[in-house]
Amino acid sequence: MTYQTIRKTFLIPTKRITQFGRTTYHLNQPQIRLIQTIEGTKYVGVSFSSSYSANKIILEAQKQMLVDEEGEKLFCLYNLPFYFDDQTEVLNRNTNTFYLFCLTYGYSPVYEILNKKYCKEYKPIEVFLQYLKTYQINYEIIGFEYLTVLKSIPEECRDFRSSLARVRQEEFEWATNNFDKKILEENEYVYIESEPPITEFNLDKIRINGRYGTDMSMKTIVHLPSDSIEEVINNLFTKLHTMKPSIFNENAQPSDFVLKVRGFNEFIIPYKRDGSKYCLSDFDYIRKCIHLKLPIDVVLFNRENMHHNLWNENTIKMMKYFDQFVGNNNWNLIQDETRCLSQRECQTPVCIQIISAERIKHYKITKLKDDSEIVNLEEDLKIYITGSLHYGTRLLVRQEFTPVYQIKEGKLHLDSPIMMTFNILISTLPKETRLTLSIYMTDSPINLQVFEINKKDICLATINCKLVDYNGYFMKGLFNVGMWERTEPNPIMMCCENTSSNTCKLHYRMIEFNKPVKMNTFIANEQELNTNITGSVKIDSEHTLRFKYAVEADPLTVLSQEDCRLLWTYRSLVMKTKPRSIARLVSAVDFTQQSEVLELHRLLNKWPLLEPTHALELLDFRFPDEQVRLFALKCLDAMKDYELVNFLPQLVQALKFELHHQSNLAYFLLRRALRNKNIIGHQFFWFLKAEMHDNRVTERYGVLLEAFLNGCEDYRTELYNEVTFQNQLVVIANKVKQLETKEEQKQLLKDSLAKLKYPEEMSLPLDSRFRIKKPIPNTGNVFSSKKKPLMLVLENVDPLGDNIMVIQKVGDGS
Secondary structure, three states: OOOOEEEEEEOOOOOOEEEOOEEEOOOOOOEEEEEEEEOOOEEEEEEEEOOOOHHHHHHHHHHOOOOOOOOOEEEEEOOOOEEOOOOOOOOOOOOOHHHHHHHHHOOOOEEEEEEHHHOOOOEEHHHHHHHHHOOOHHHHHHOOHHHHHHHOOEHHHHHHHHHHHHHHHHHHHHHHHHOOHHHHHHHHHOOEOOOOOOOHHHOOOEEEEEEEOOOOOOEEEEEOOOOEHHHHHHHHHHHHHHHOHHHOOOOOOHHHEEEEEOOOOOEEOOEOOOOOEOEHHHEHHHHHHHHHOOOEEEEEEEHHHHOOOOOOHHHHHHHHHHHHHHHOOHHHHOOOOOOOEEHHHOOOEEEEEEEEEEOOOEEEEEEOOOOOEEEEEEOOEEEEEEEEEEEOOEEOOOOEEOEOEEEEOOEEOOOOOEEEEEEEEHHHOOOOOEEEEEEEEOOOOOOOEOOOOOOOOEEEEEEEEEOEOOOOEEOOEEEEEEOEEOOOOOOOOOOOOOOOOOOOEEEEEEOOOOOOEEOOOOOOOHHHHOOOOOOOOOOOHHHHHHHHHHHHOOOOOOOOHHHHHHHHHOHHHHHHHOHHHHHHHHHHOOOOOHHHHHHHHHHHHHOOOOOHHHHHHHHOOOOOOHHHHHHHHHHHOOOOHHHHHHHHHHHHHHHHHOOOOOOHHHHHHHHHHHHOHHHHHHHHHHHHHOOOOOOOOHHHHHHHHHHHHHOOOOHHHHHHHHHHHHHHHHHHHHHHHOOOOHHHHHHHHHHHHHHOOOOOOEEEOOEEEEEEEEEOOOOOEEOOOOOOOEEEEEEEOOOOOOOEEEEEOOOOOO
């Protein structure tokens, strides 16, 4: 869509509240957003108060010549084939369930007014609403803490949600256009190449025990590890069918089957995603059995039973409509015509005004002789405030301090704002910079100007703040932030506020300009991008040893500033001879110098891709530059699923290092999770879910979880069952802890497990290869350690498999 002529008007301003650099829309002040196409190429965005009826909006649009007066009009979803039946009730939250649904779950629909004669193929909005309601299960799976976020959804969170929907659209098109859907899904249950390869000493023929379904009849076949799976299936099918044809359907063929590892949801299939053939030695299970000299037990499994996500045409169509609905960013493309100010023009120091603070307190703890404690709350104290600018872990400029002030009843009252000016120009400020503000208690005299932190001073509260918003503009205006109490300043902390009601609050104002400032100093324009990389410098003989030491040093070794600059001087040599040392080179860059940063970006475009394990370091907090992190992800994308799943815990934690919700790392993880839901997606889901209780990541992880679930369809039911079972076990474990004797504990465990309702089958959160039905009756135990872990014996879904034993512990990271 090309926006040739654009404008945005707000007929009735909608109330906005800015907190911590976030614009939040409250449910009592929703807006109706309308985009109209004029003359086929011009797009106009108009915003109305929700108190307007549809008819009134149509009249207003006609007055502004956005809609002609000919023919009957319909209110429709923008760019989607759904219309509203009752024009007078379309926007009434008391009668229109679609509108109420959007308010409840944080959706921001965009509407358009069309001539009825153009809507013959359109369907009533109720059709789309019924489909939307199938996604309500998501919020039970994610947890209701996420619904709290959606009630007053911040703009950044809403746009993050929209961008992830567009990622889903891209992935769906990628899978549809490039692969056979059946083979693609079969590969989600394949575990290959993570076990050591089979050596030449283990290339003798191997014996494979095979069965079909639940029949206990077994045939043993012999094959070389290099034989194709297709050959193995043909051989096993022929042997079993000859021995006992009655257990097969009349028209059964070898191509109807794959091999399943006995007792596990792990499959050995004939074809790779690209259509080429697998052989026996590709599979982890085969490799492991050969190395450990274990018997190989497989079962012929009907291929059709693997295909859970082969949706019908109507479902596919509705999925696409849903992603268009959530991912619609046309409203954002209609920008105000106000010109922006380039960061490069801002020759002004970074500065903020401290306006006030409240709820400042110190908890004085006194220990008594019997080791008990007395806690006294102090709210009359002397404090000062510090400010620092960090890029990763680097302190960009000298830390700034206020004078000492007296606090009465926890409040800092100022006759005039305190100006805190940093010795760096906005024009040279990296857009990933974080502002750290901290409040310290001190014994120093009132009004004394502080220049450094005394060892006796106590940090009462701290917070990390963004200086640049997620759209790349320098933040401006008044901020009221909840600080983290009794926490030492740390540049690694996420830029998020403490939402607890009684926490310390700090009010400050950012420097403002008459136009928005676009942070573009370190974004190369076309001329800068096409500039040649600085030519190679021949290394001096006196620098040879120092260069070798710096480029080959252990990653944990801290290099001197001189050694770092030496690497930068010989950067072309690093790229040619030791490309794995790129992290050392990035550490040498001065990210306040435009010439060095743009040179680094040009180098990254030519840098050879690294082994994924070496690229991981570039996702550390020390490297916040967007292009550096994108290069790391290009390297990681070469990882196969079996490799990537081992690094998921670190990658999910690395999401916390991203300054904004929208990041290339978030998009990368969602793509890989959607491409393999069973291996990557299953673990991705549980690593995110495990931290949803932490309100610092509830928004970010919640939106990612929702985006993954929206792309799962039937797999959502699987995860719902797992979450429900896990929650039930937590309740039982907490009840068990309250009982004194082991006999009472065991009896409660058995009785409670017997009362639960179980799905036909589900996976264990720990590993999706373990498929279970329910606990074996009258089994289970309670261990005597402090957290009272539960030992459960679960029935295997595979009737030929062994029972599965697990331990469930609640508390201390369970």
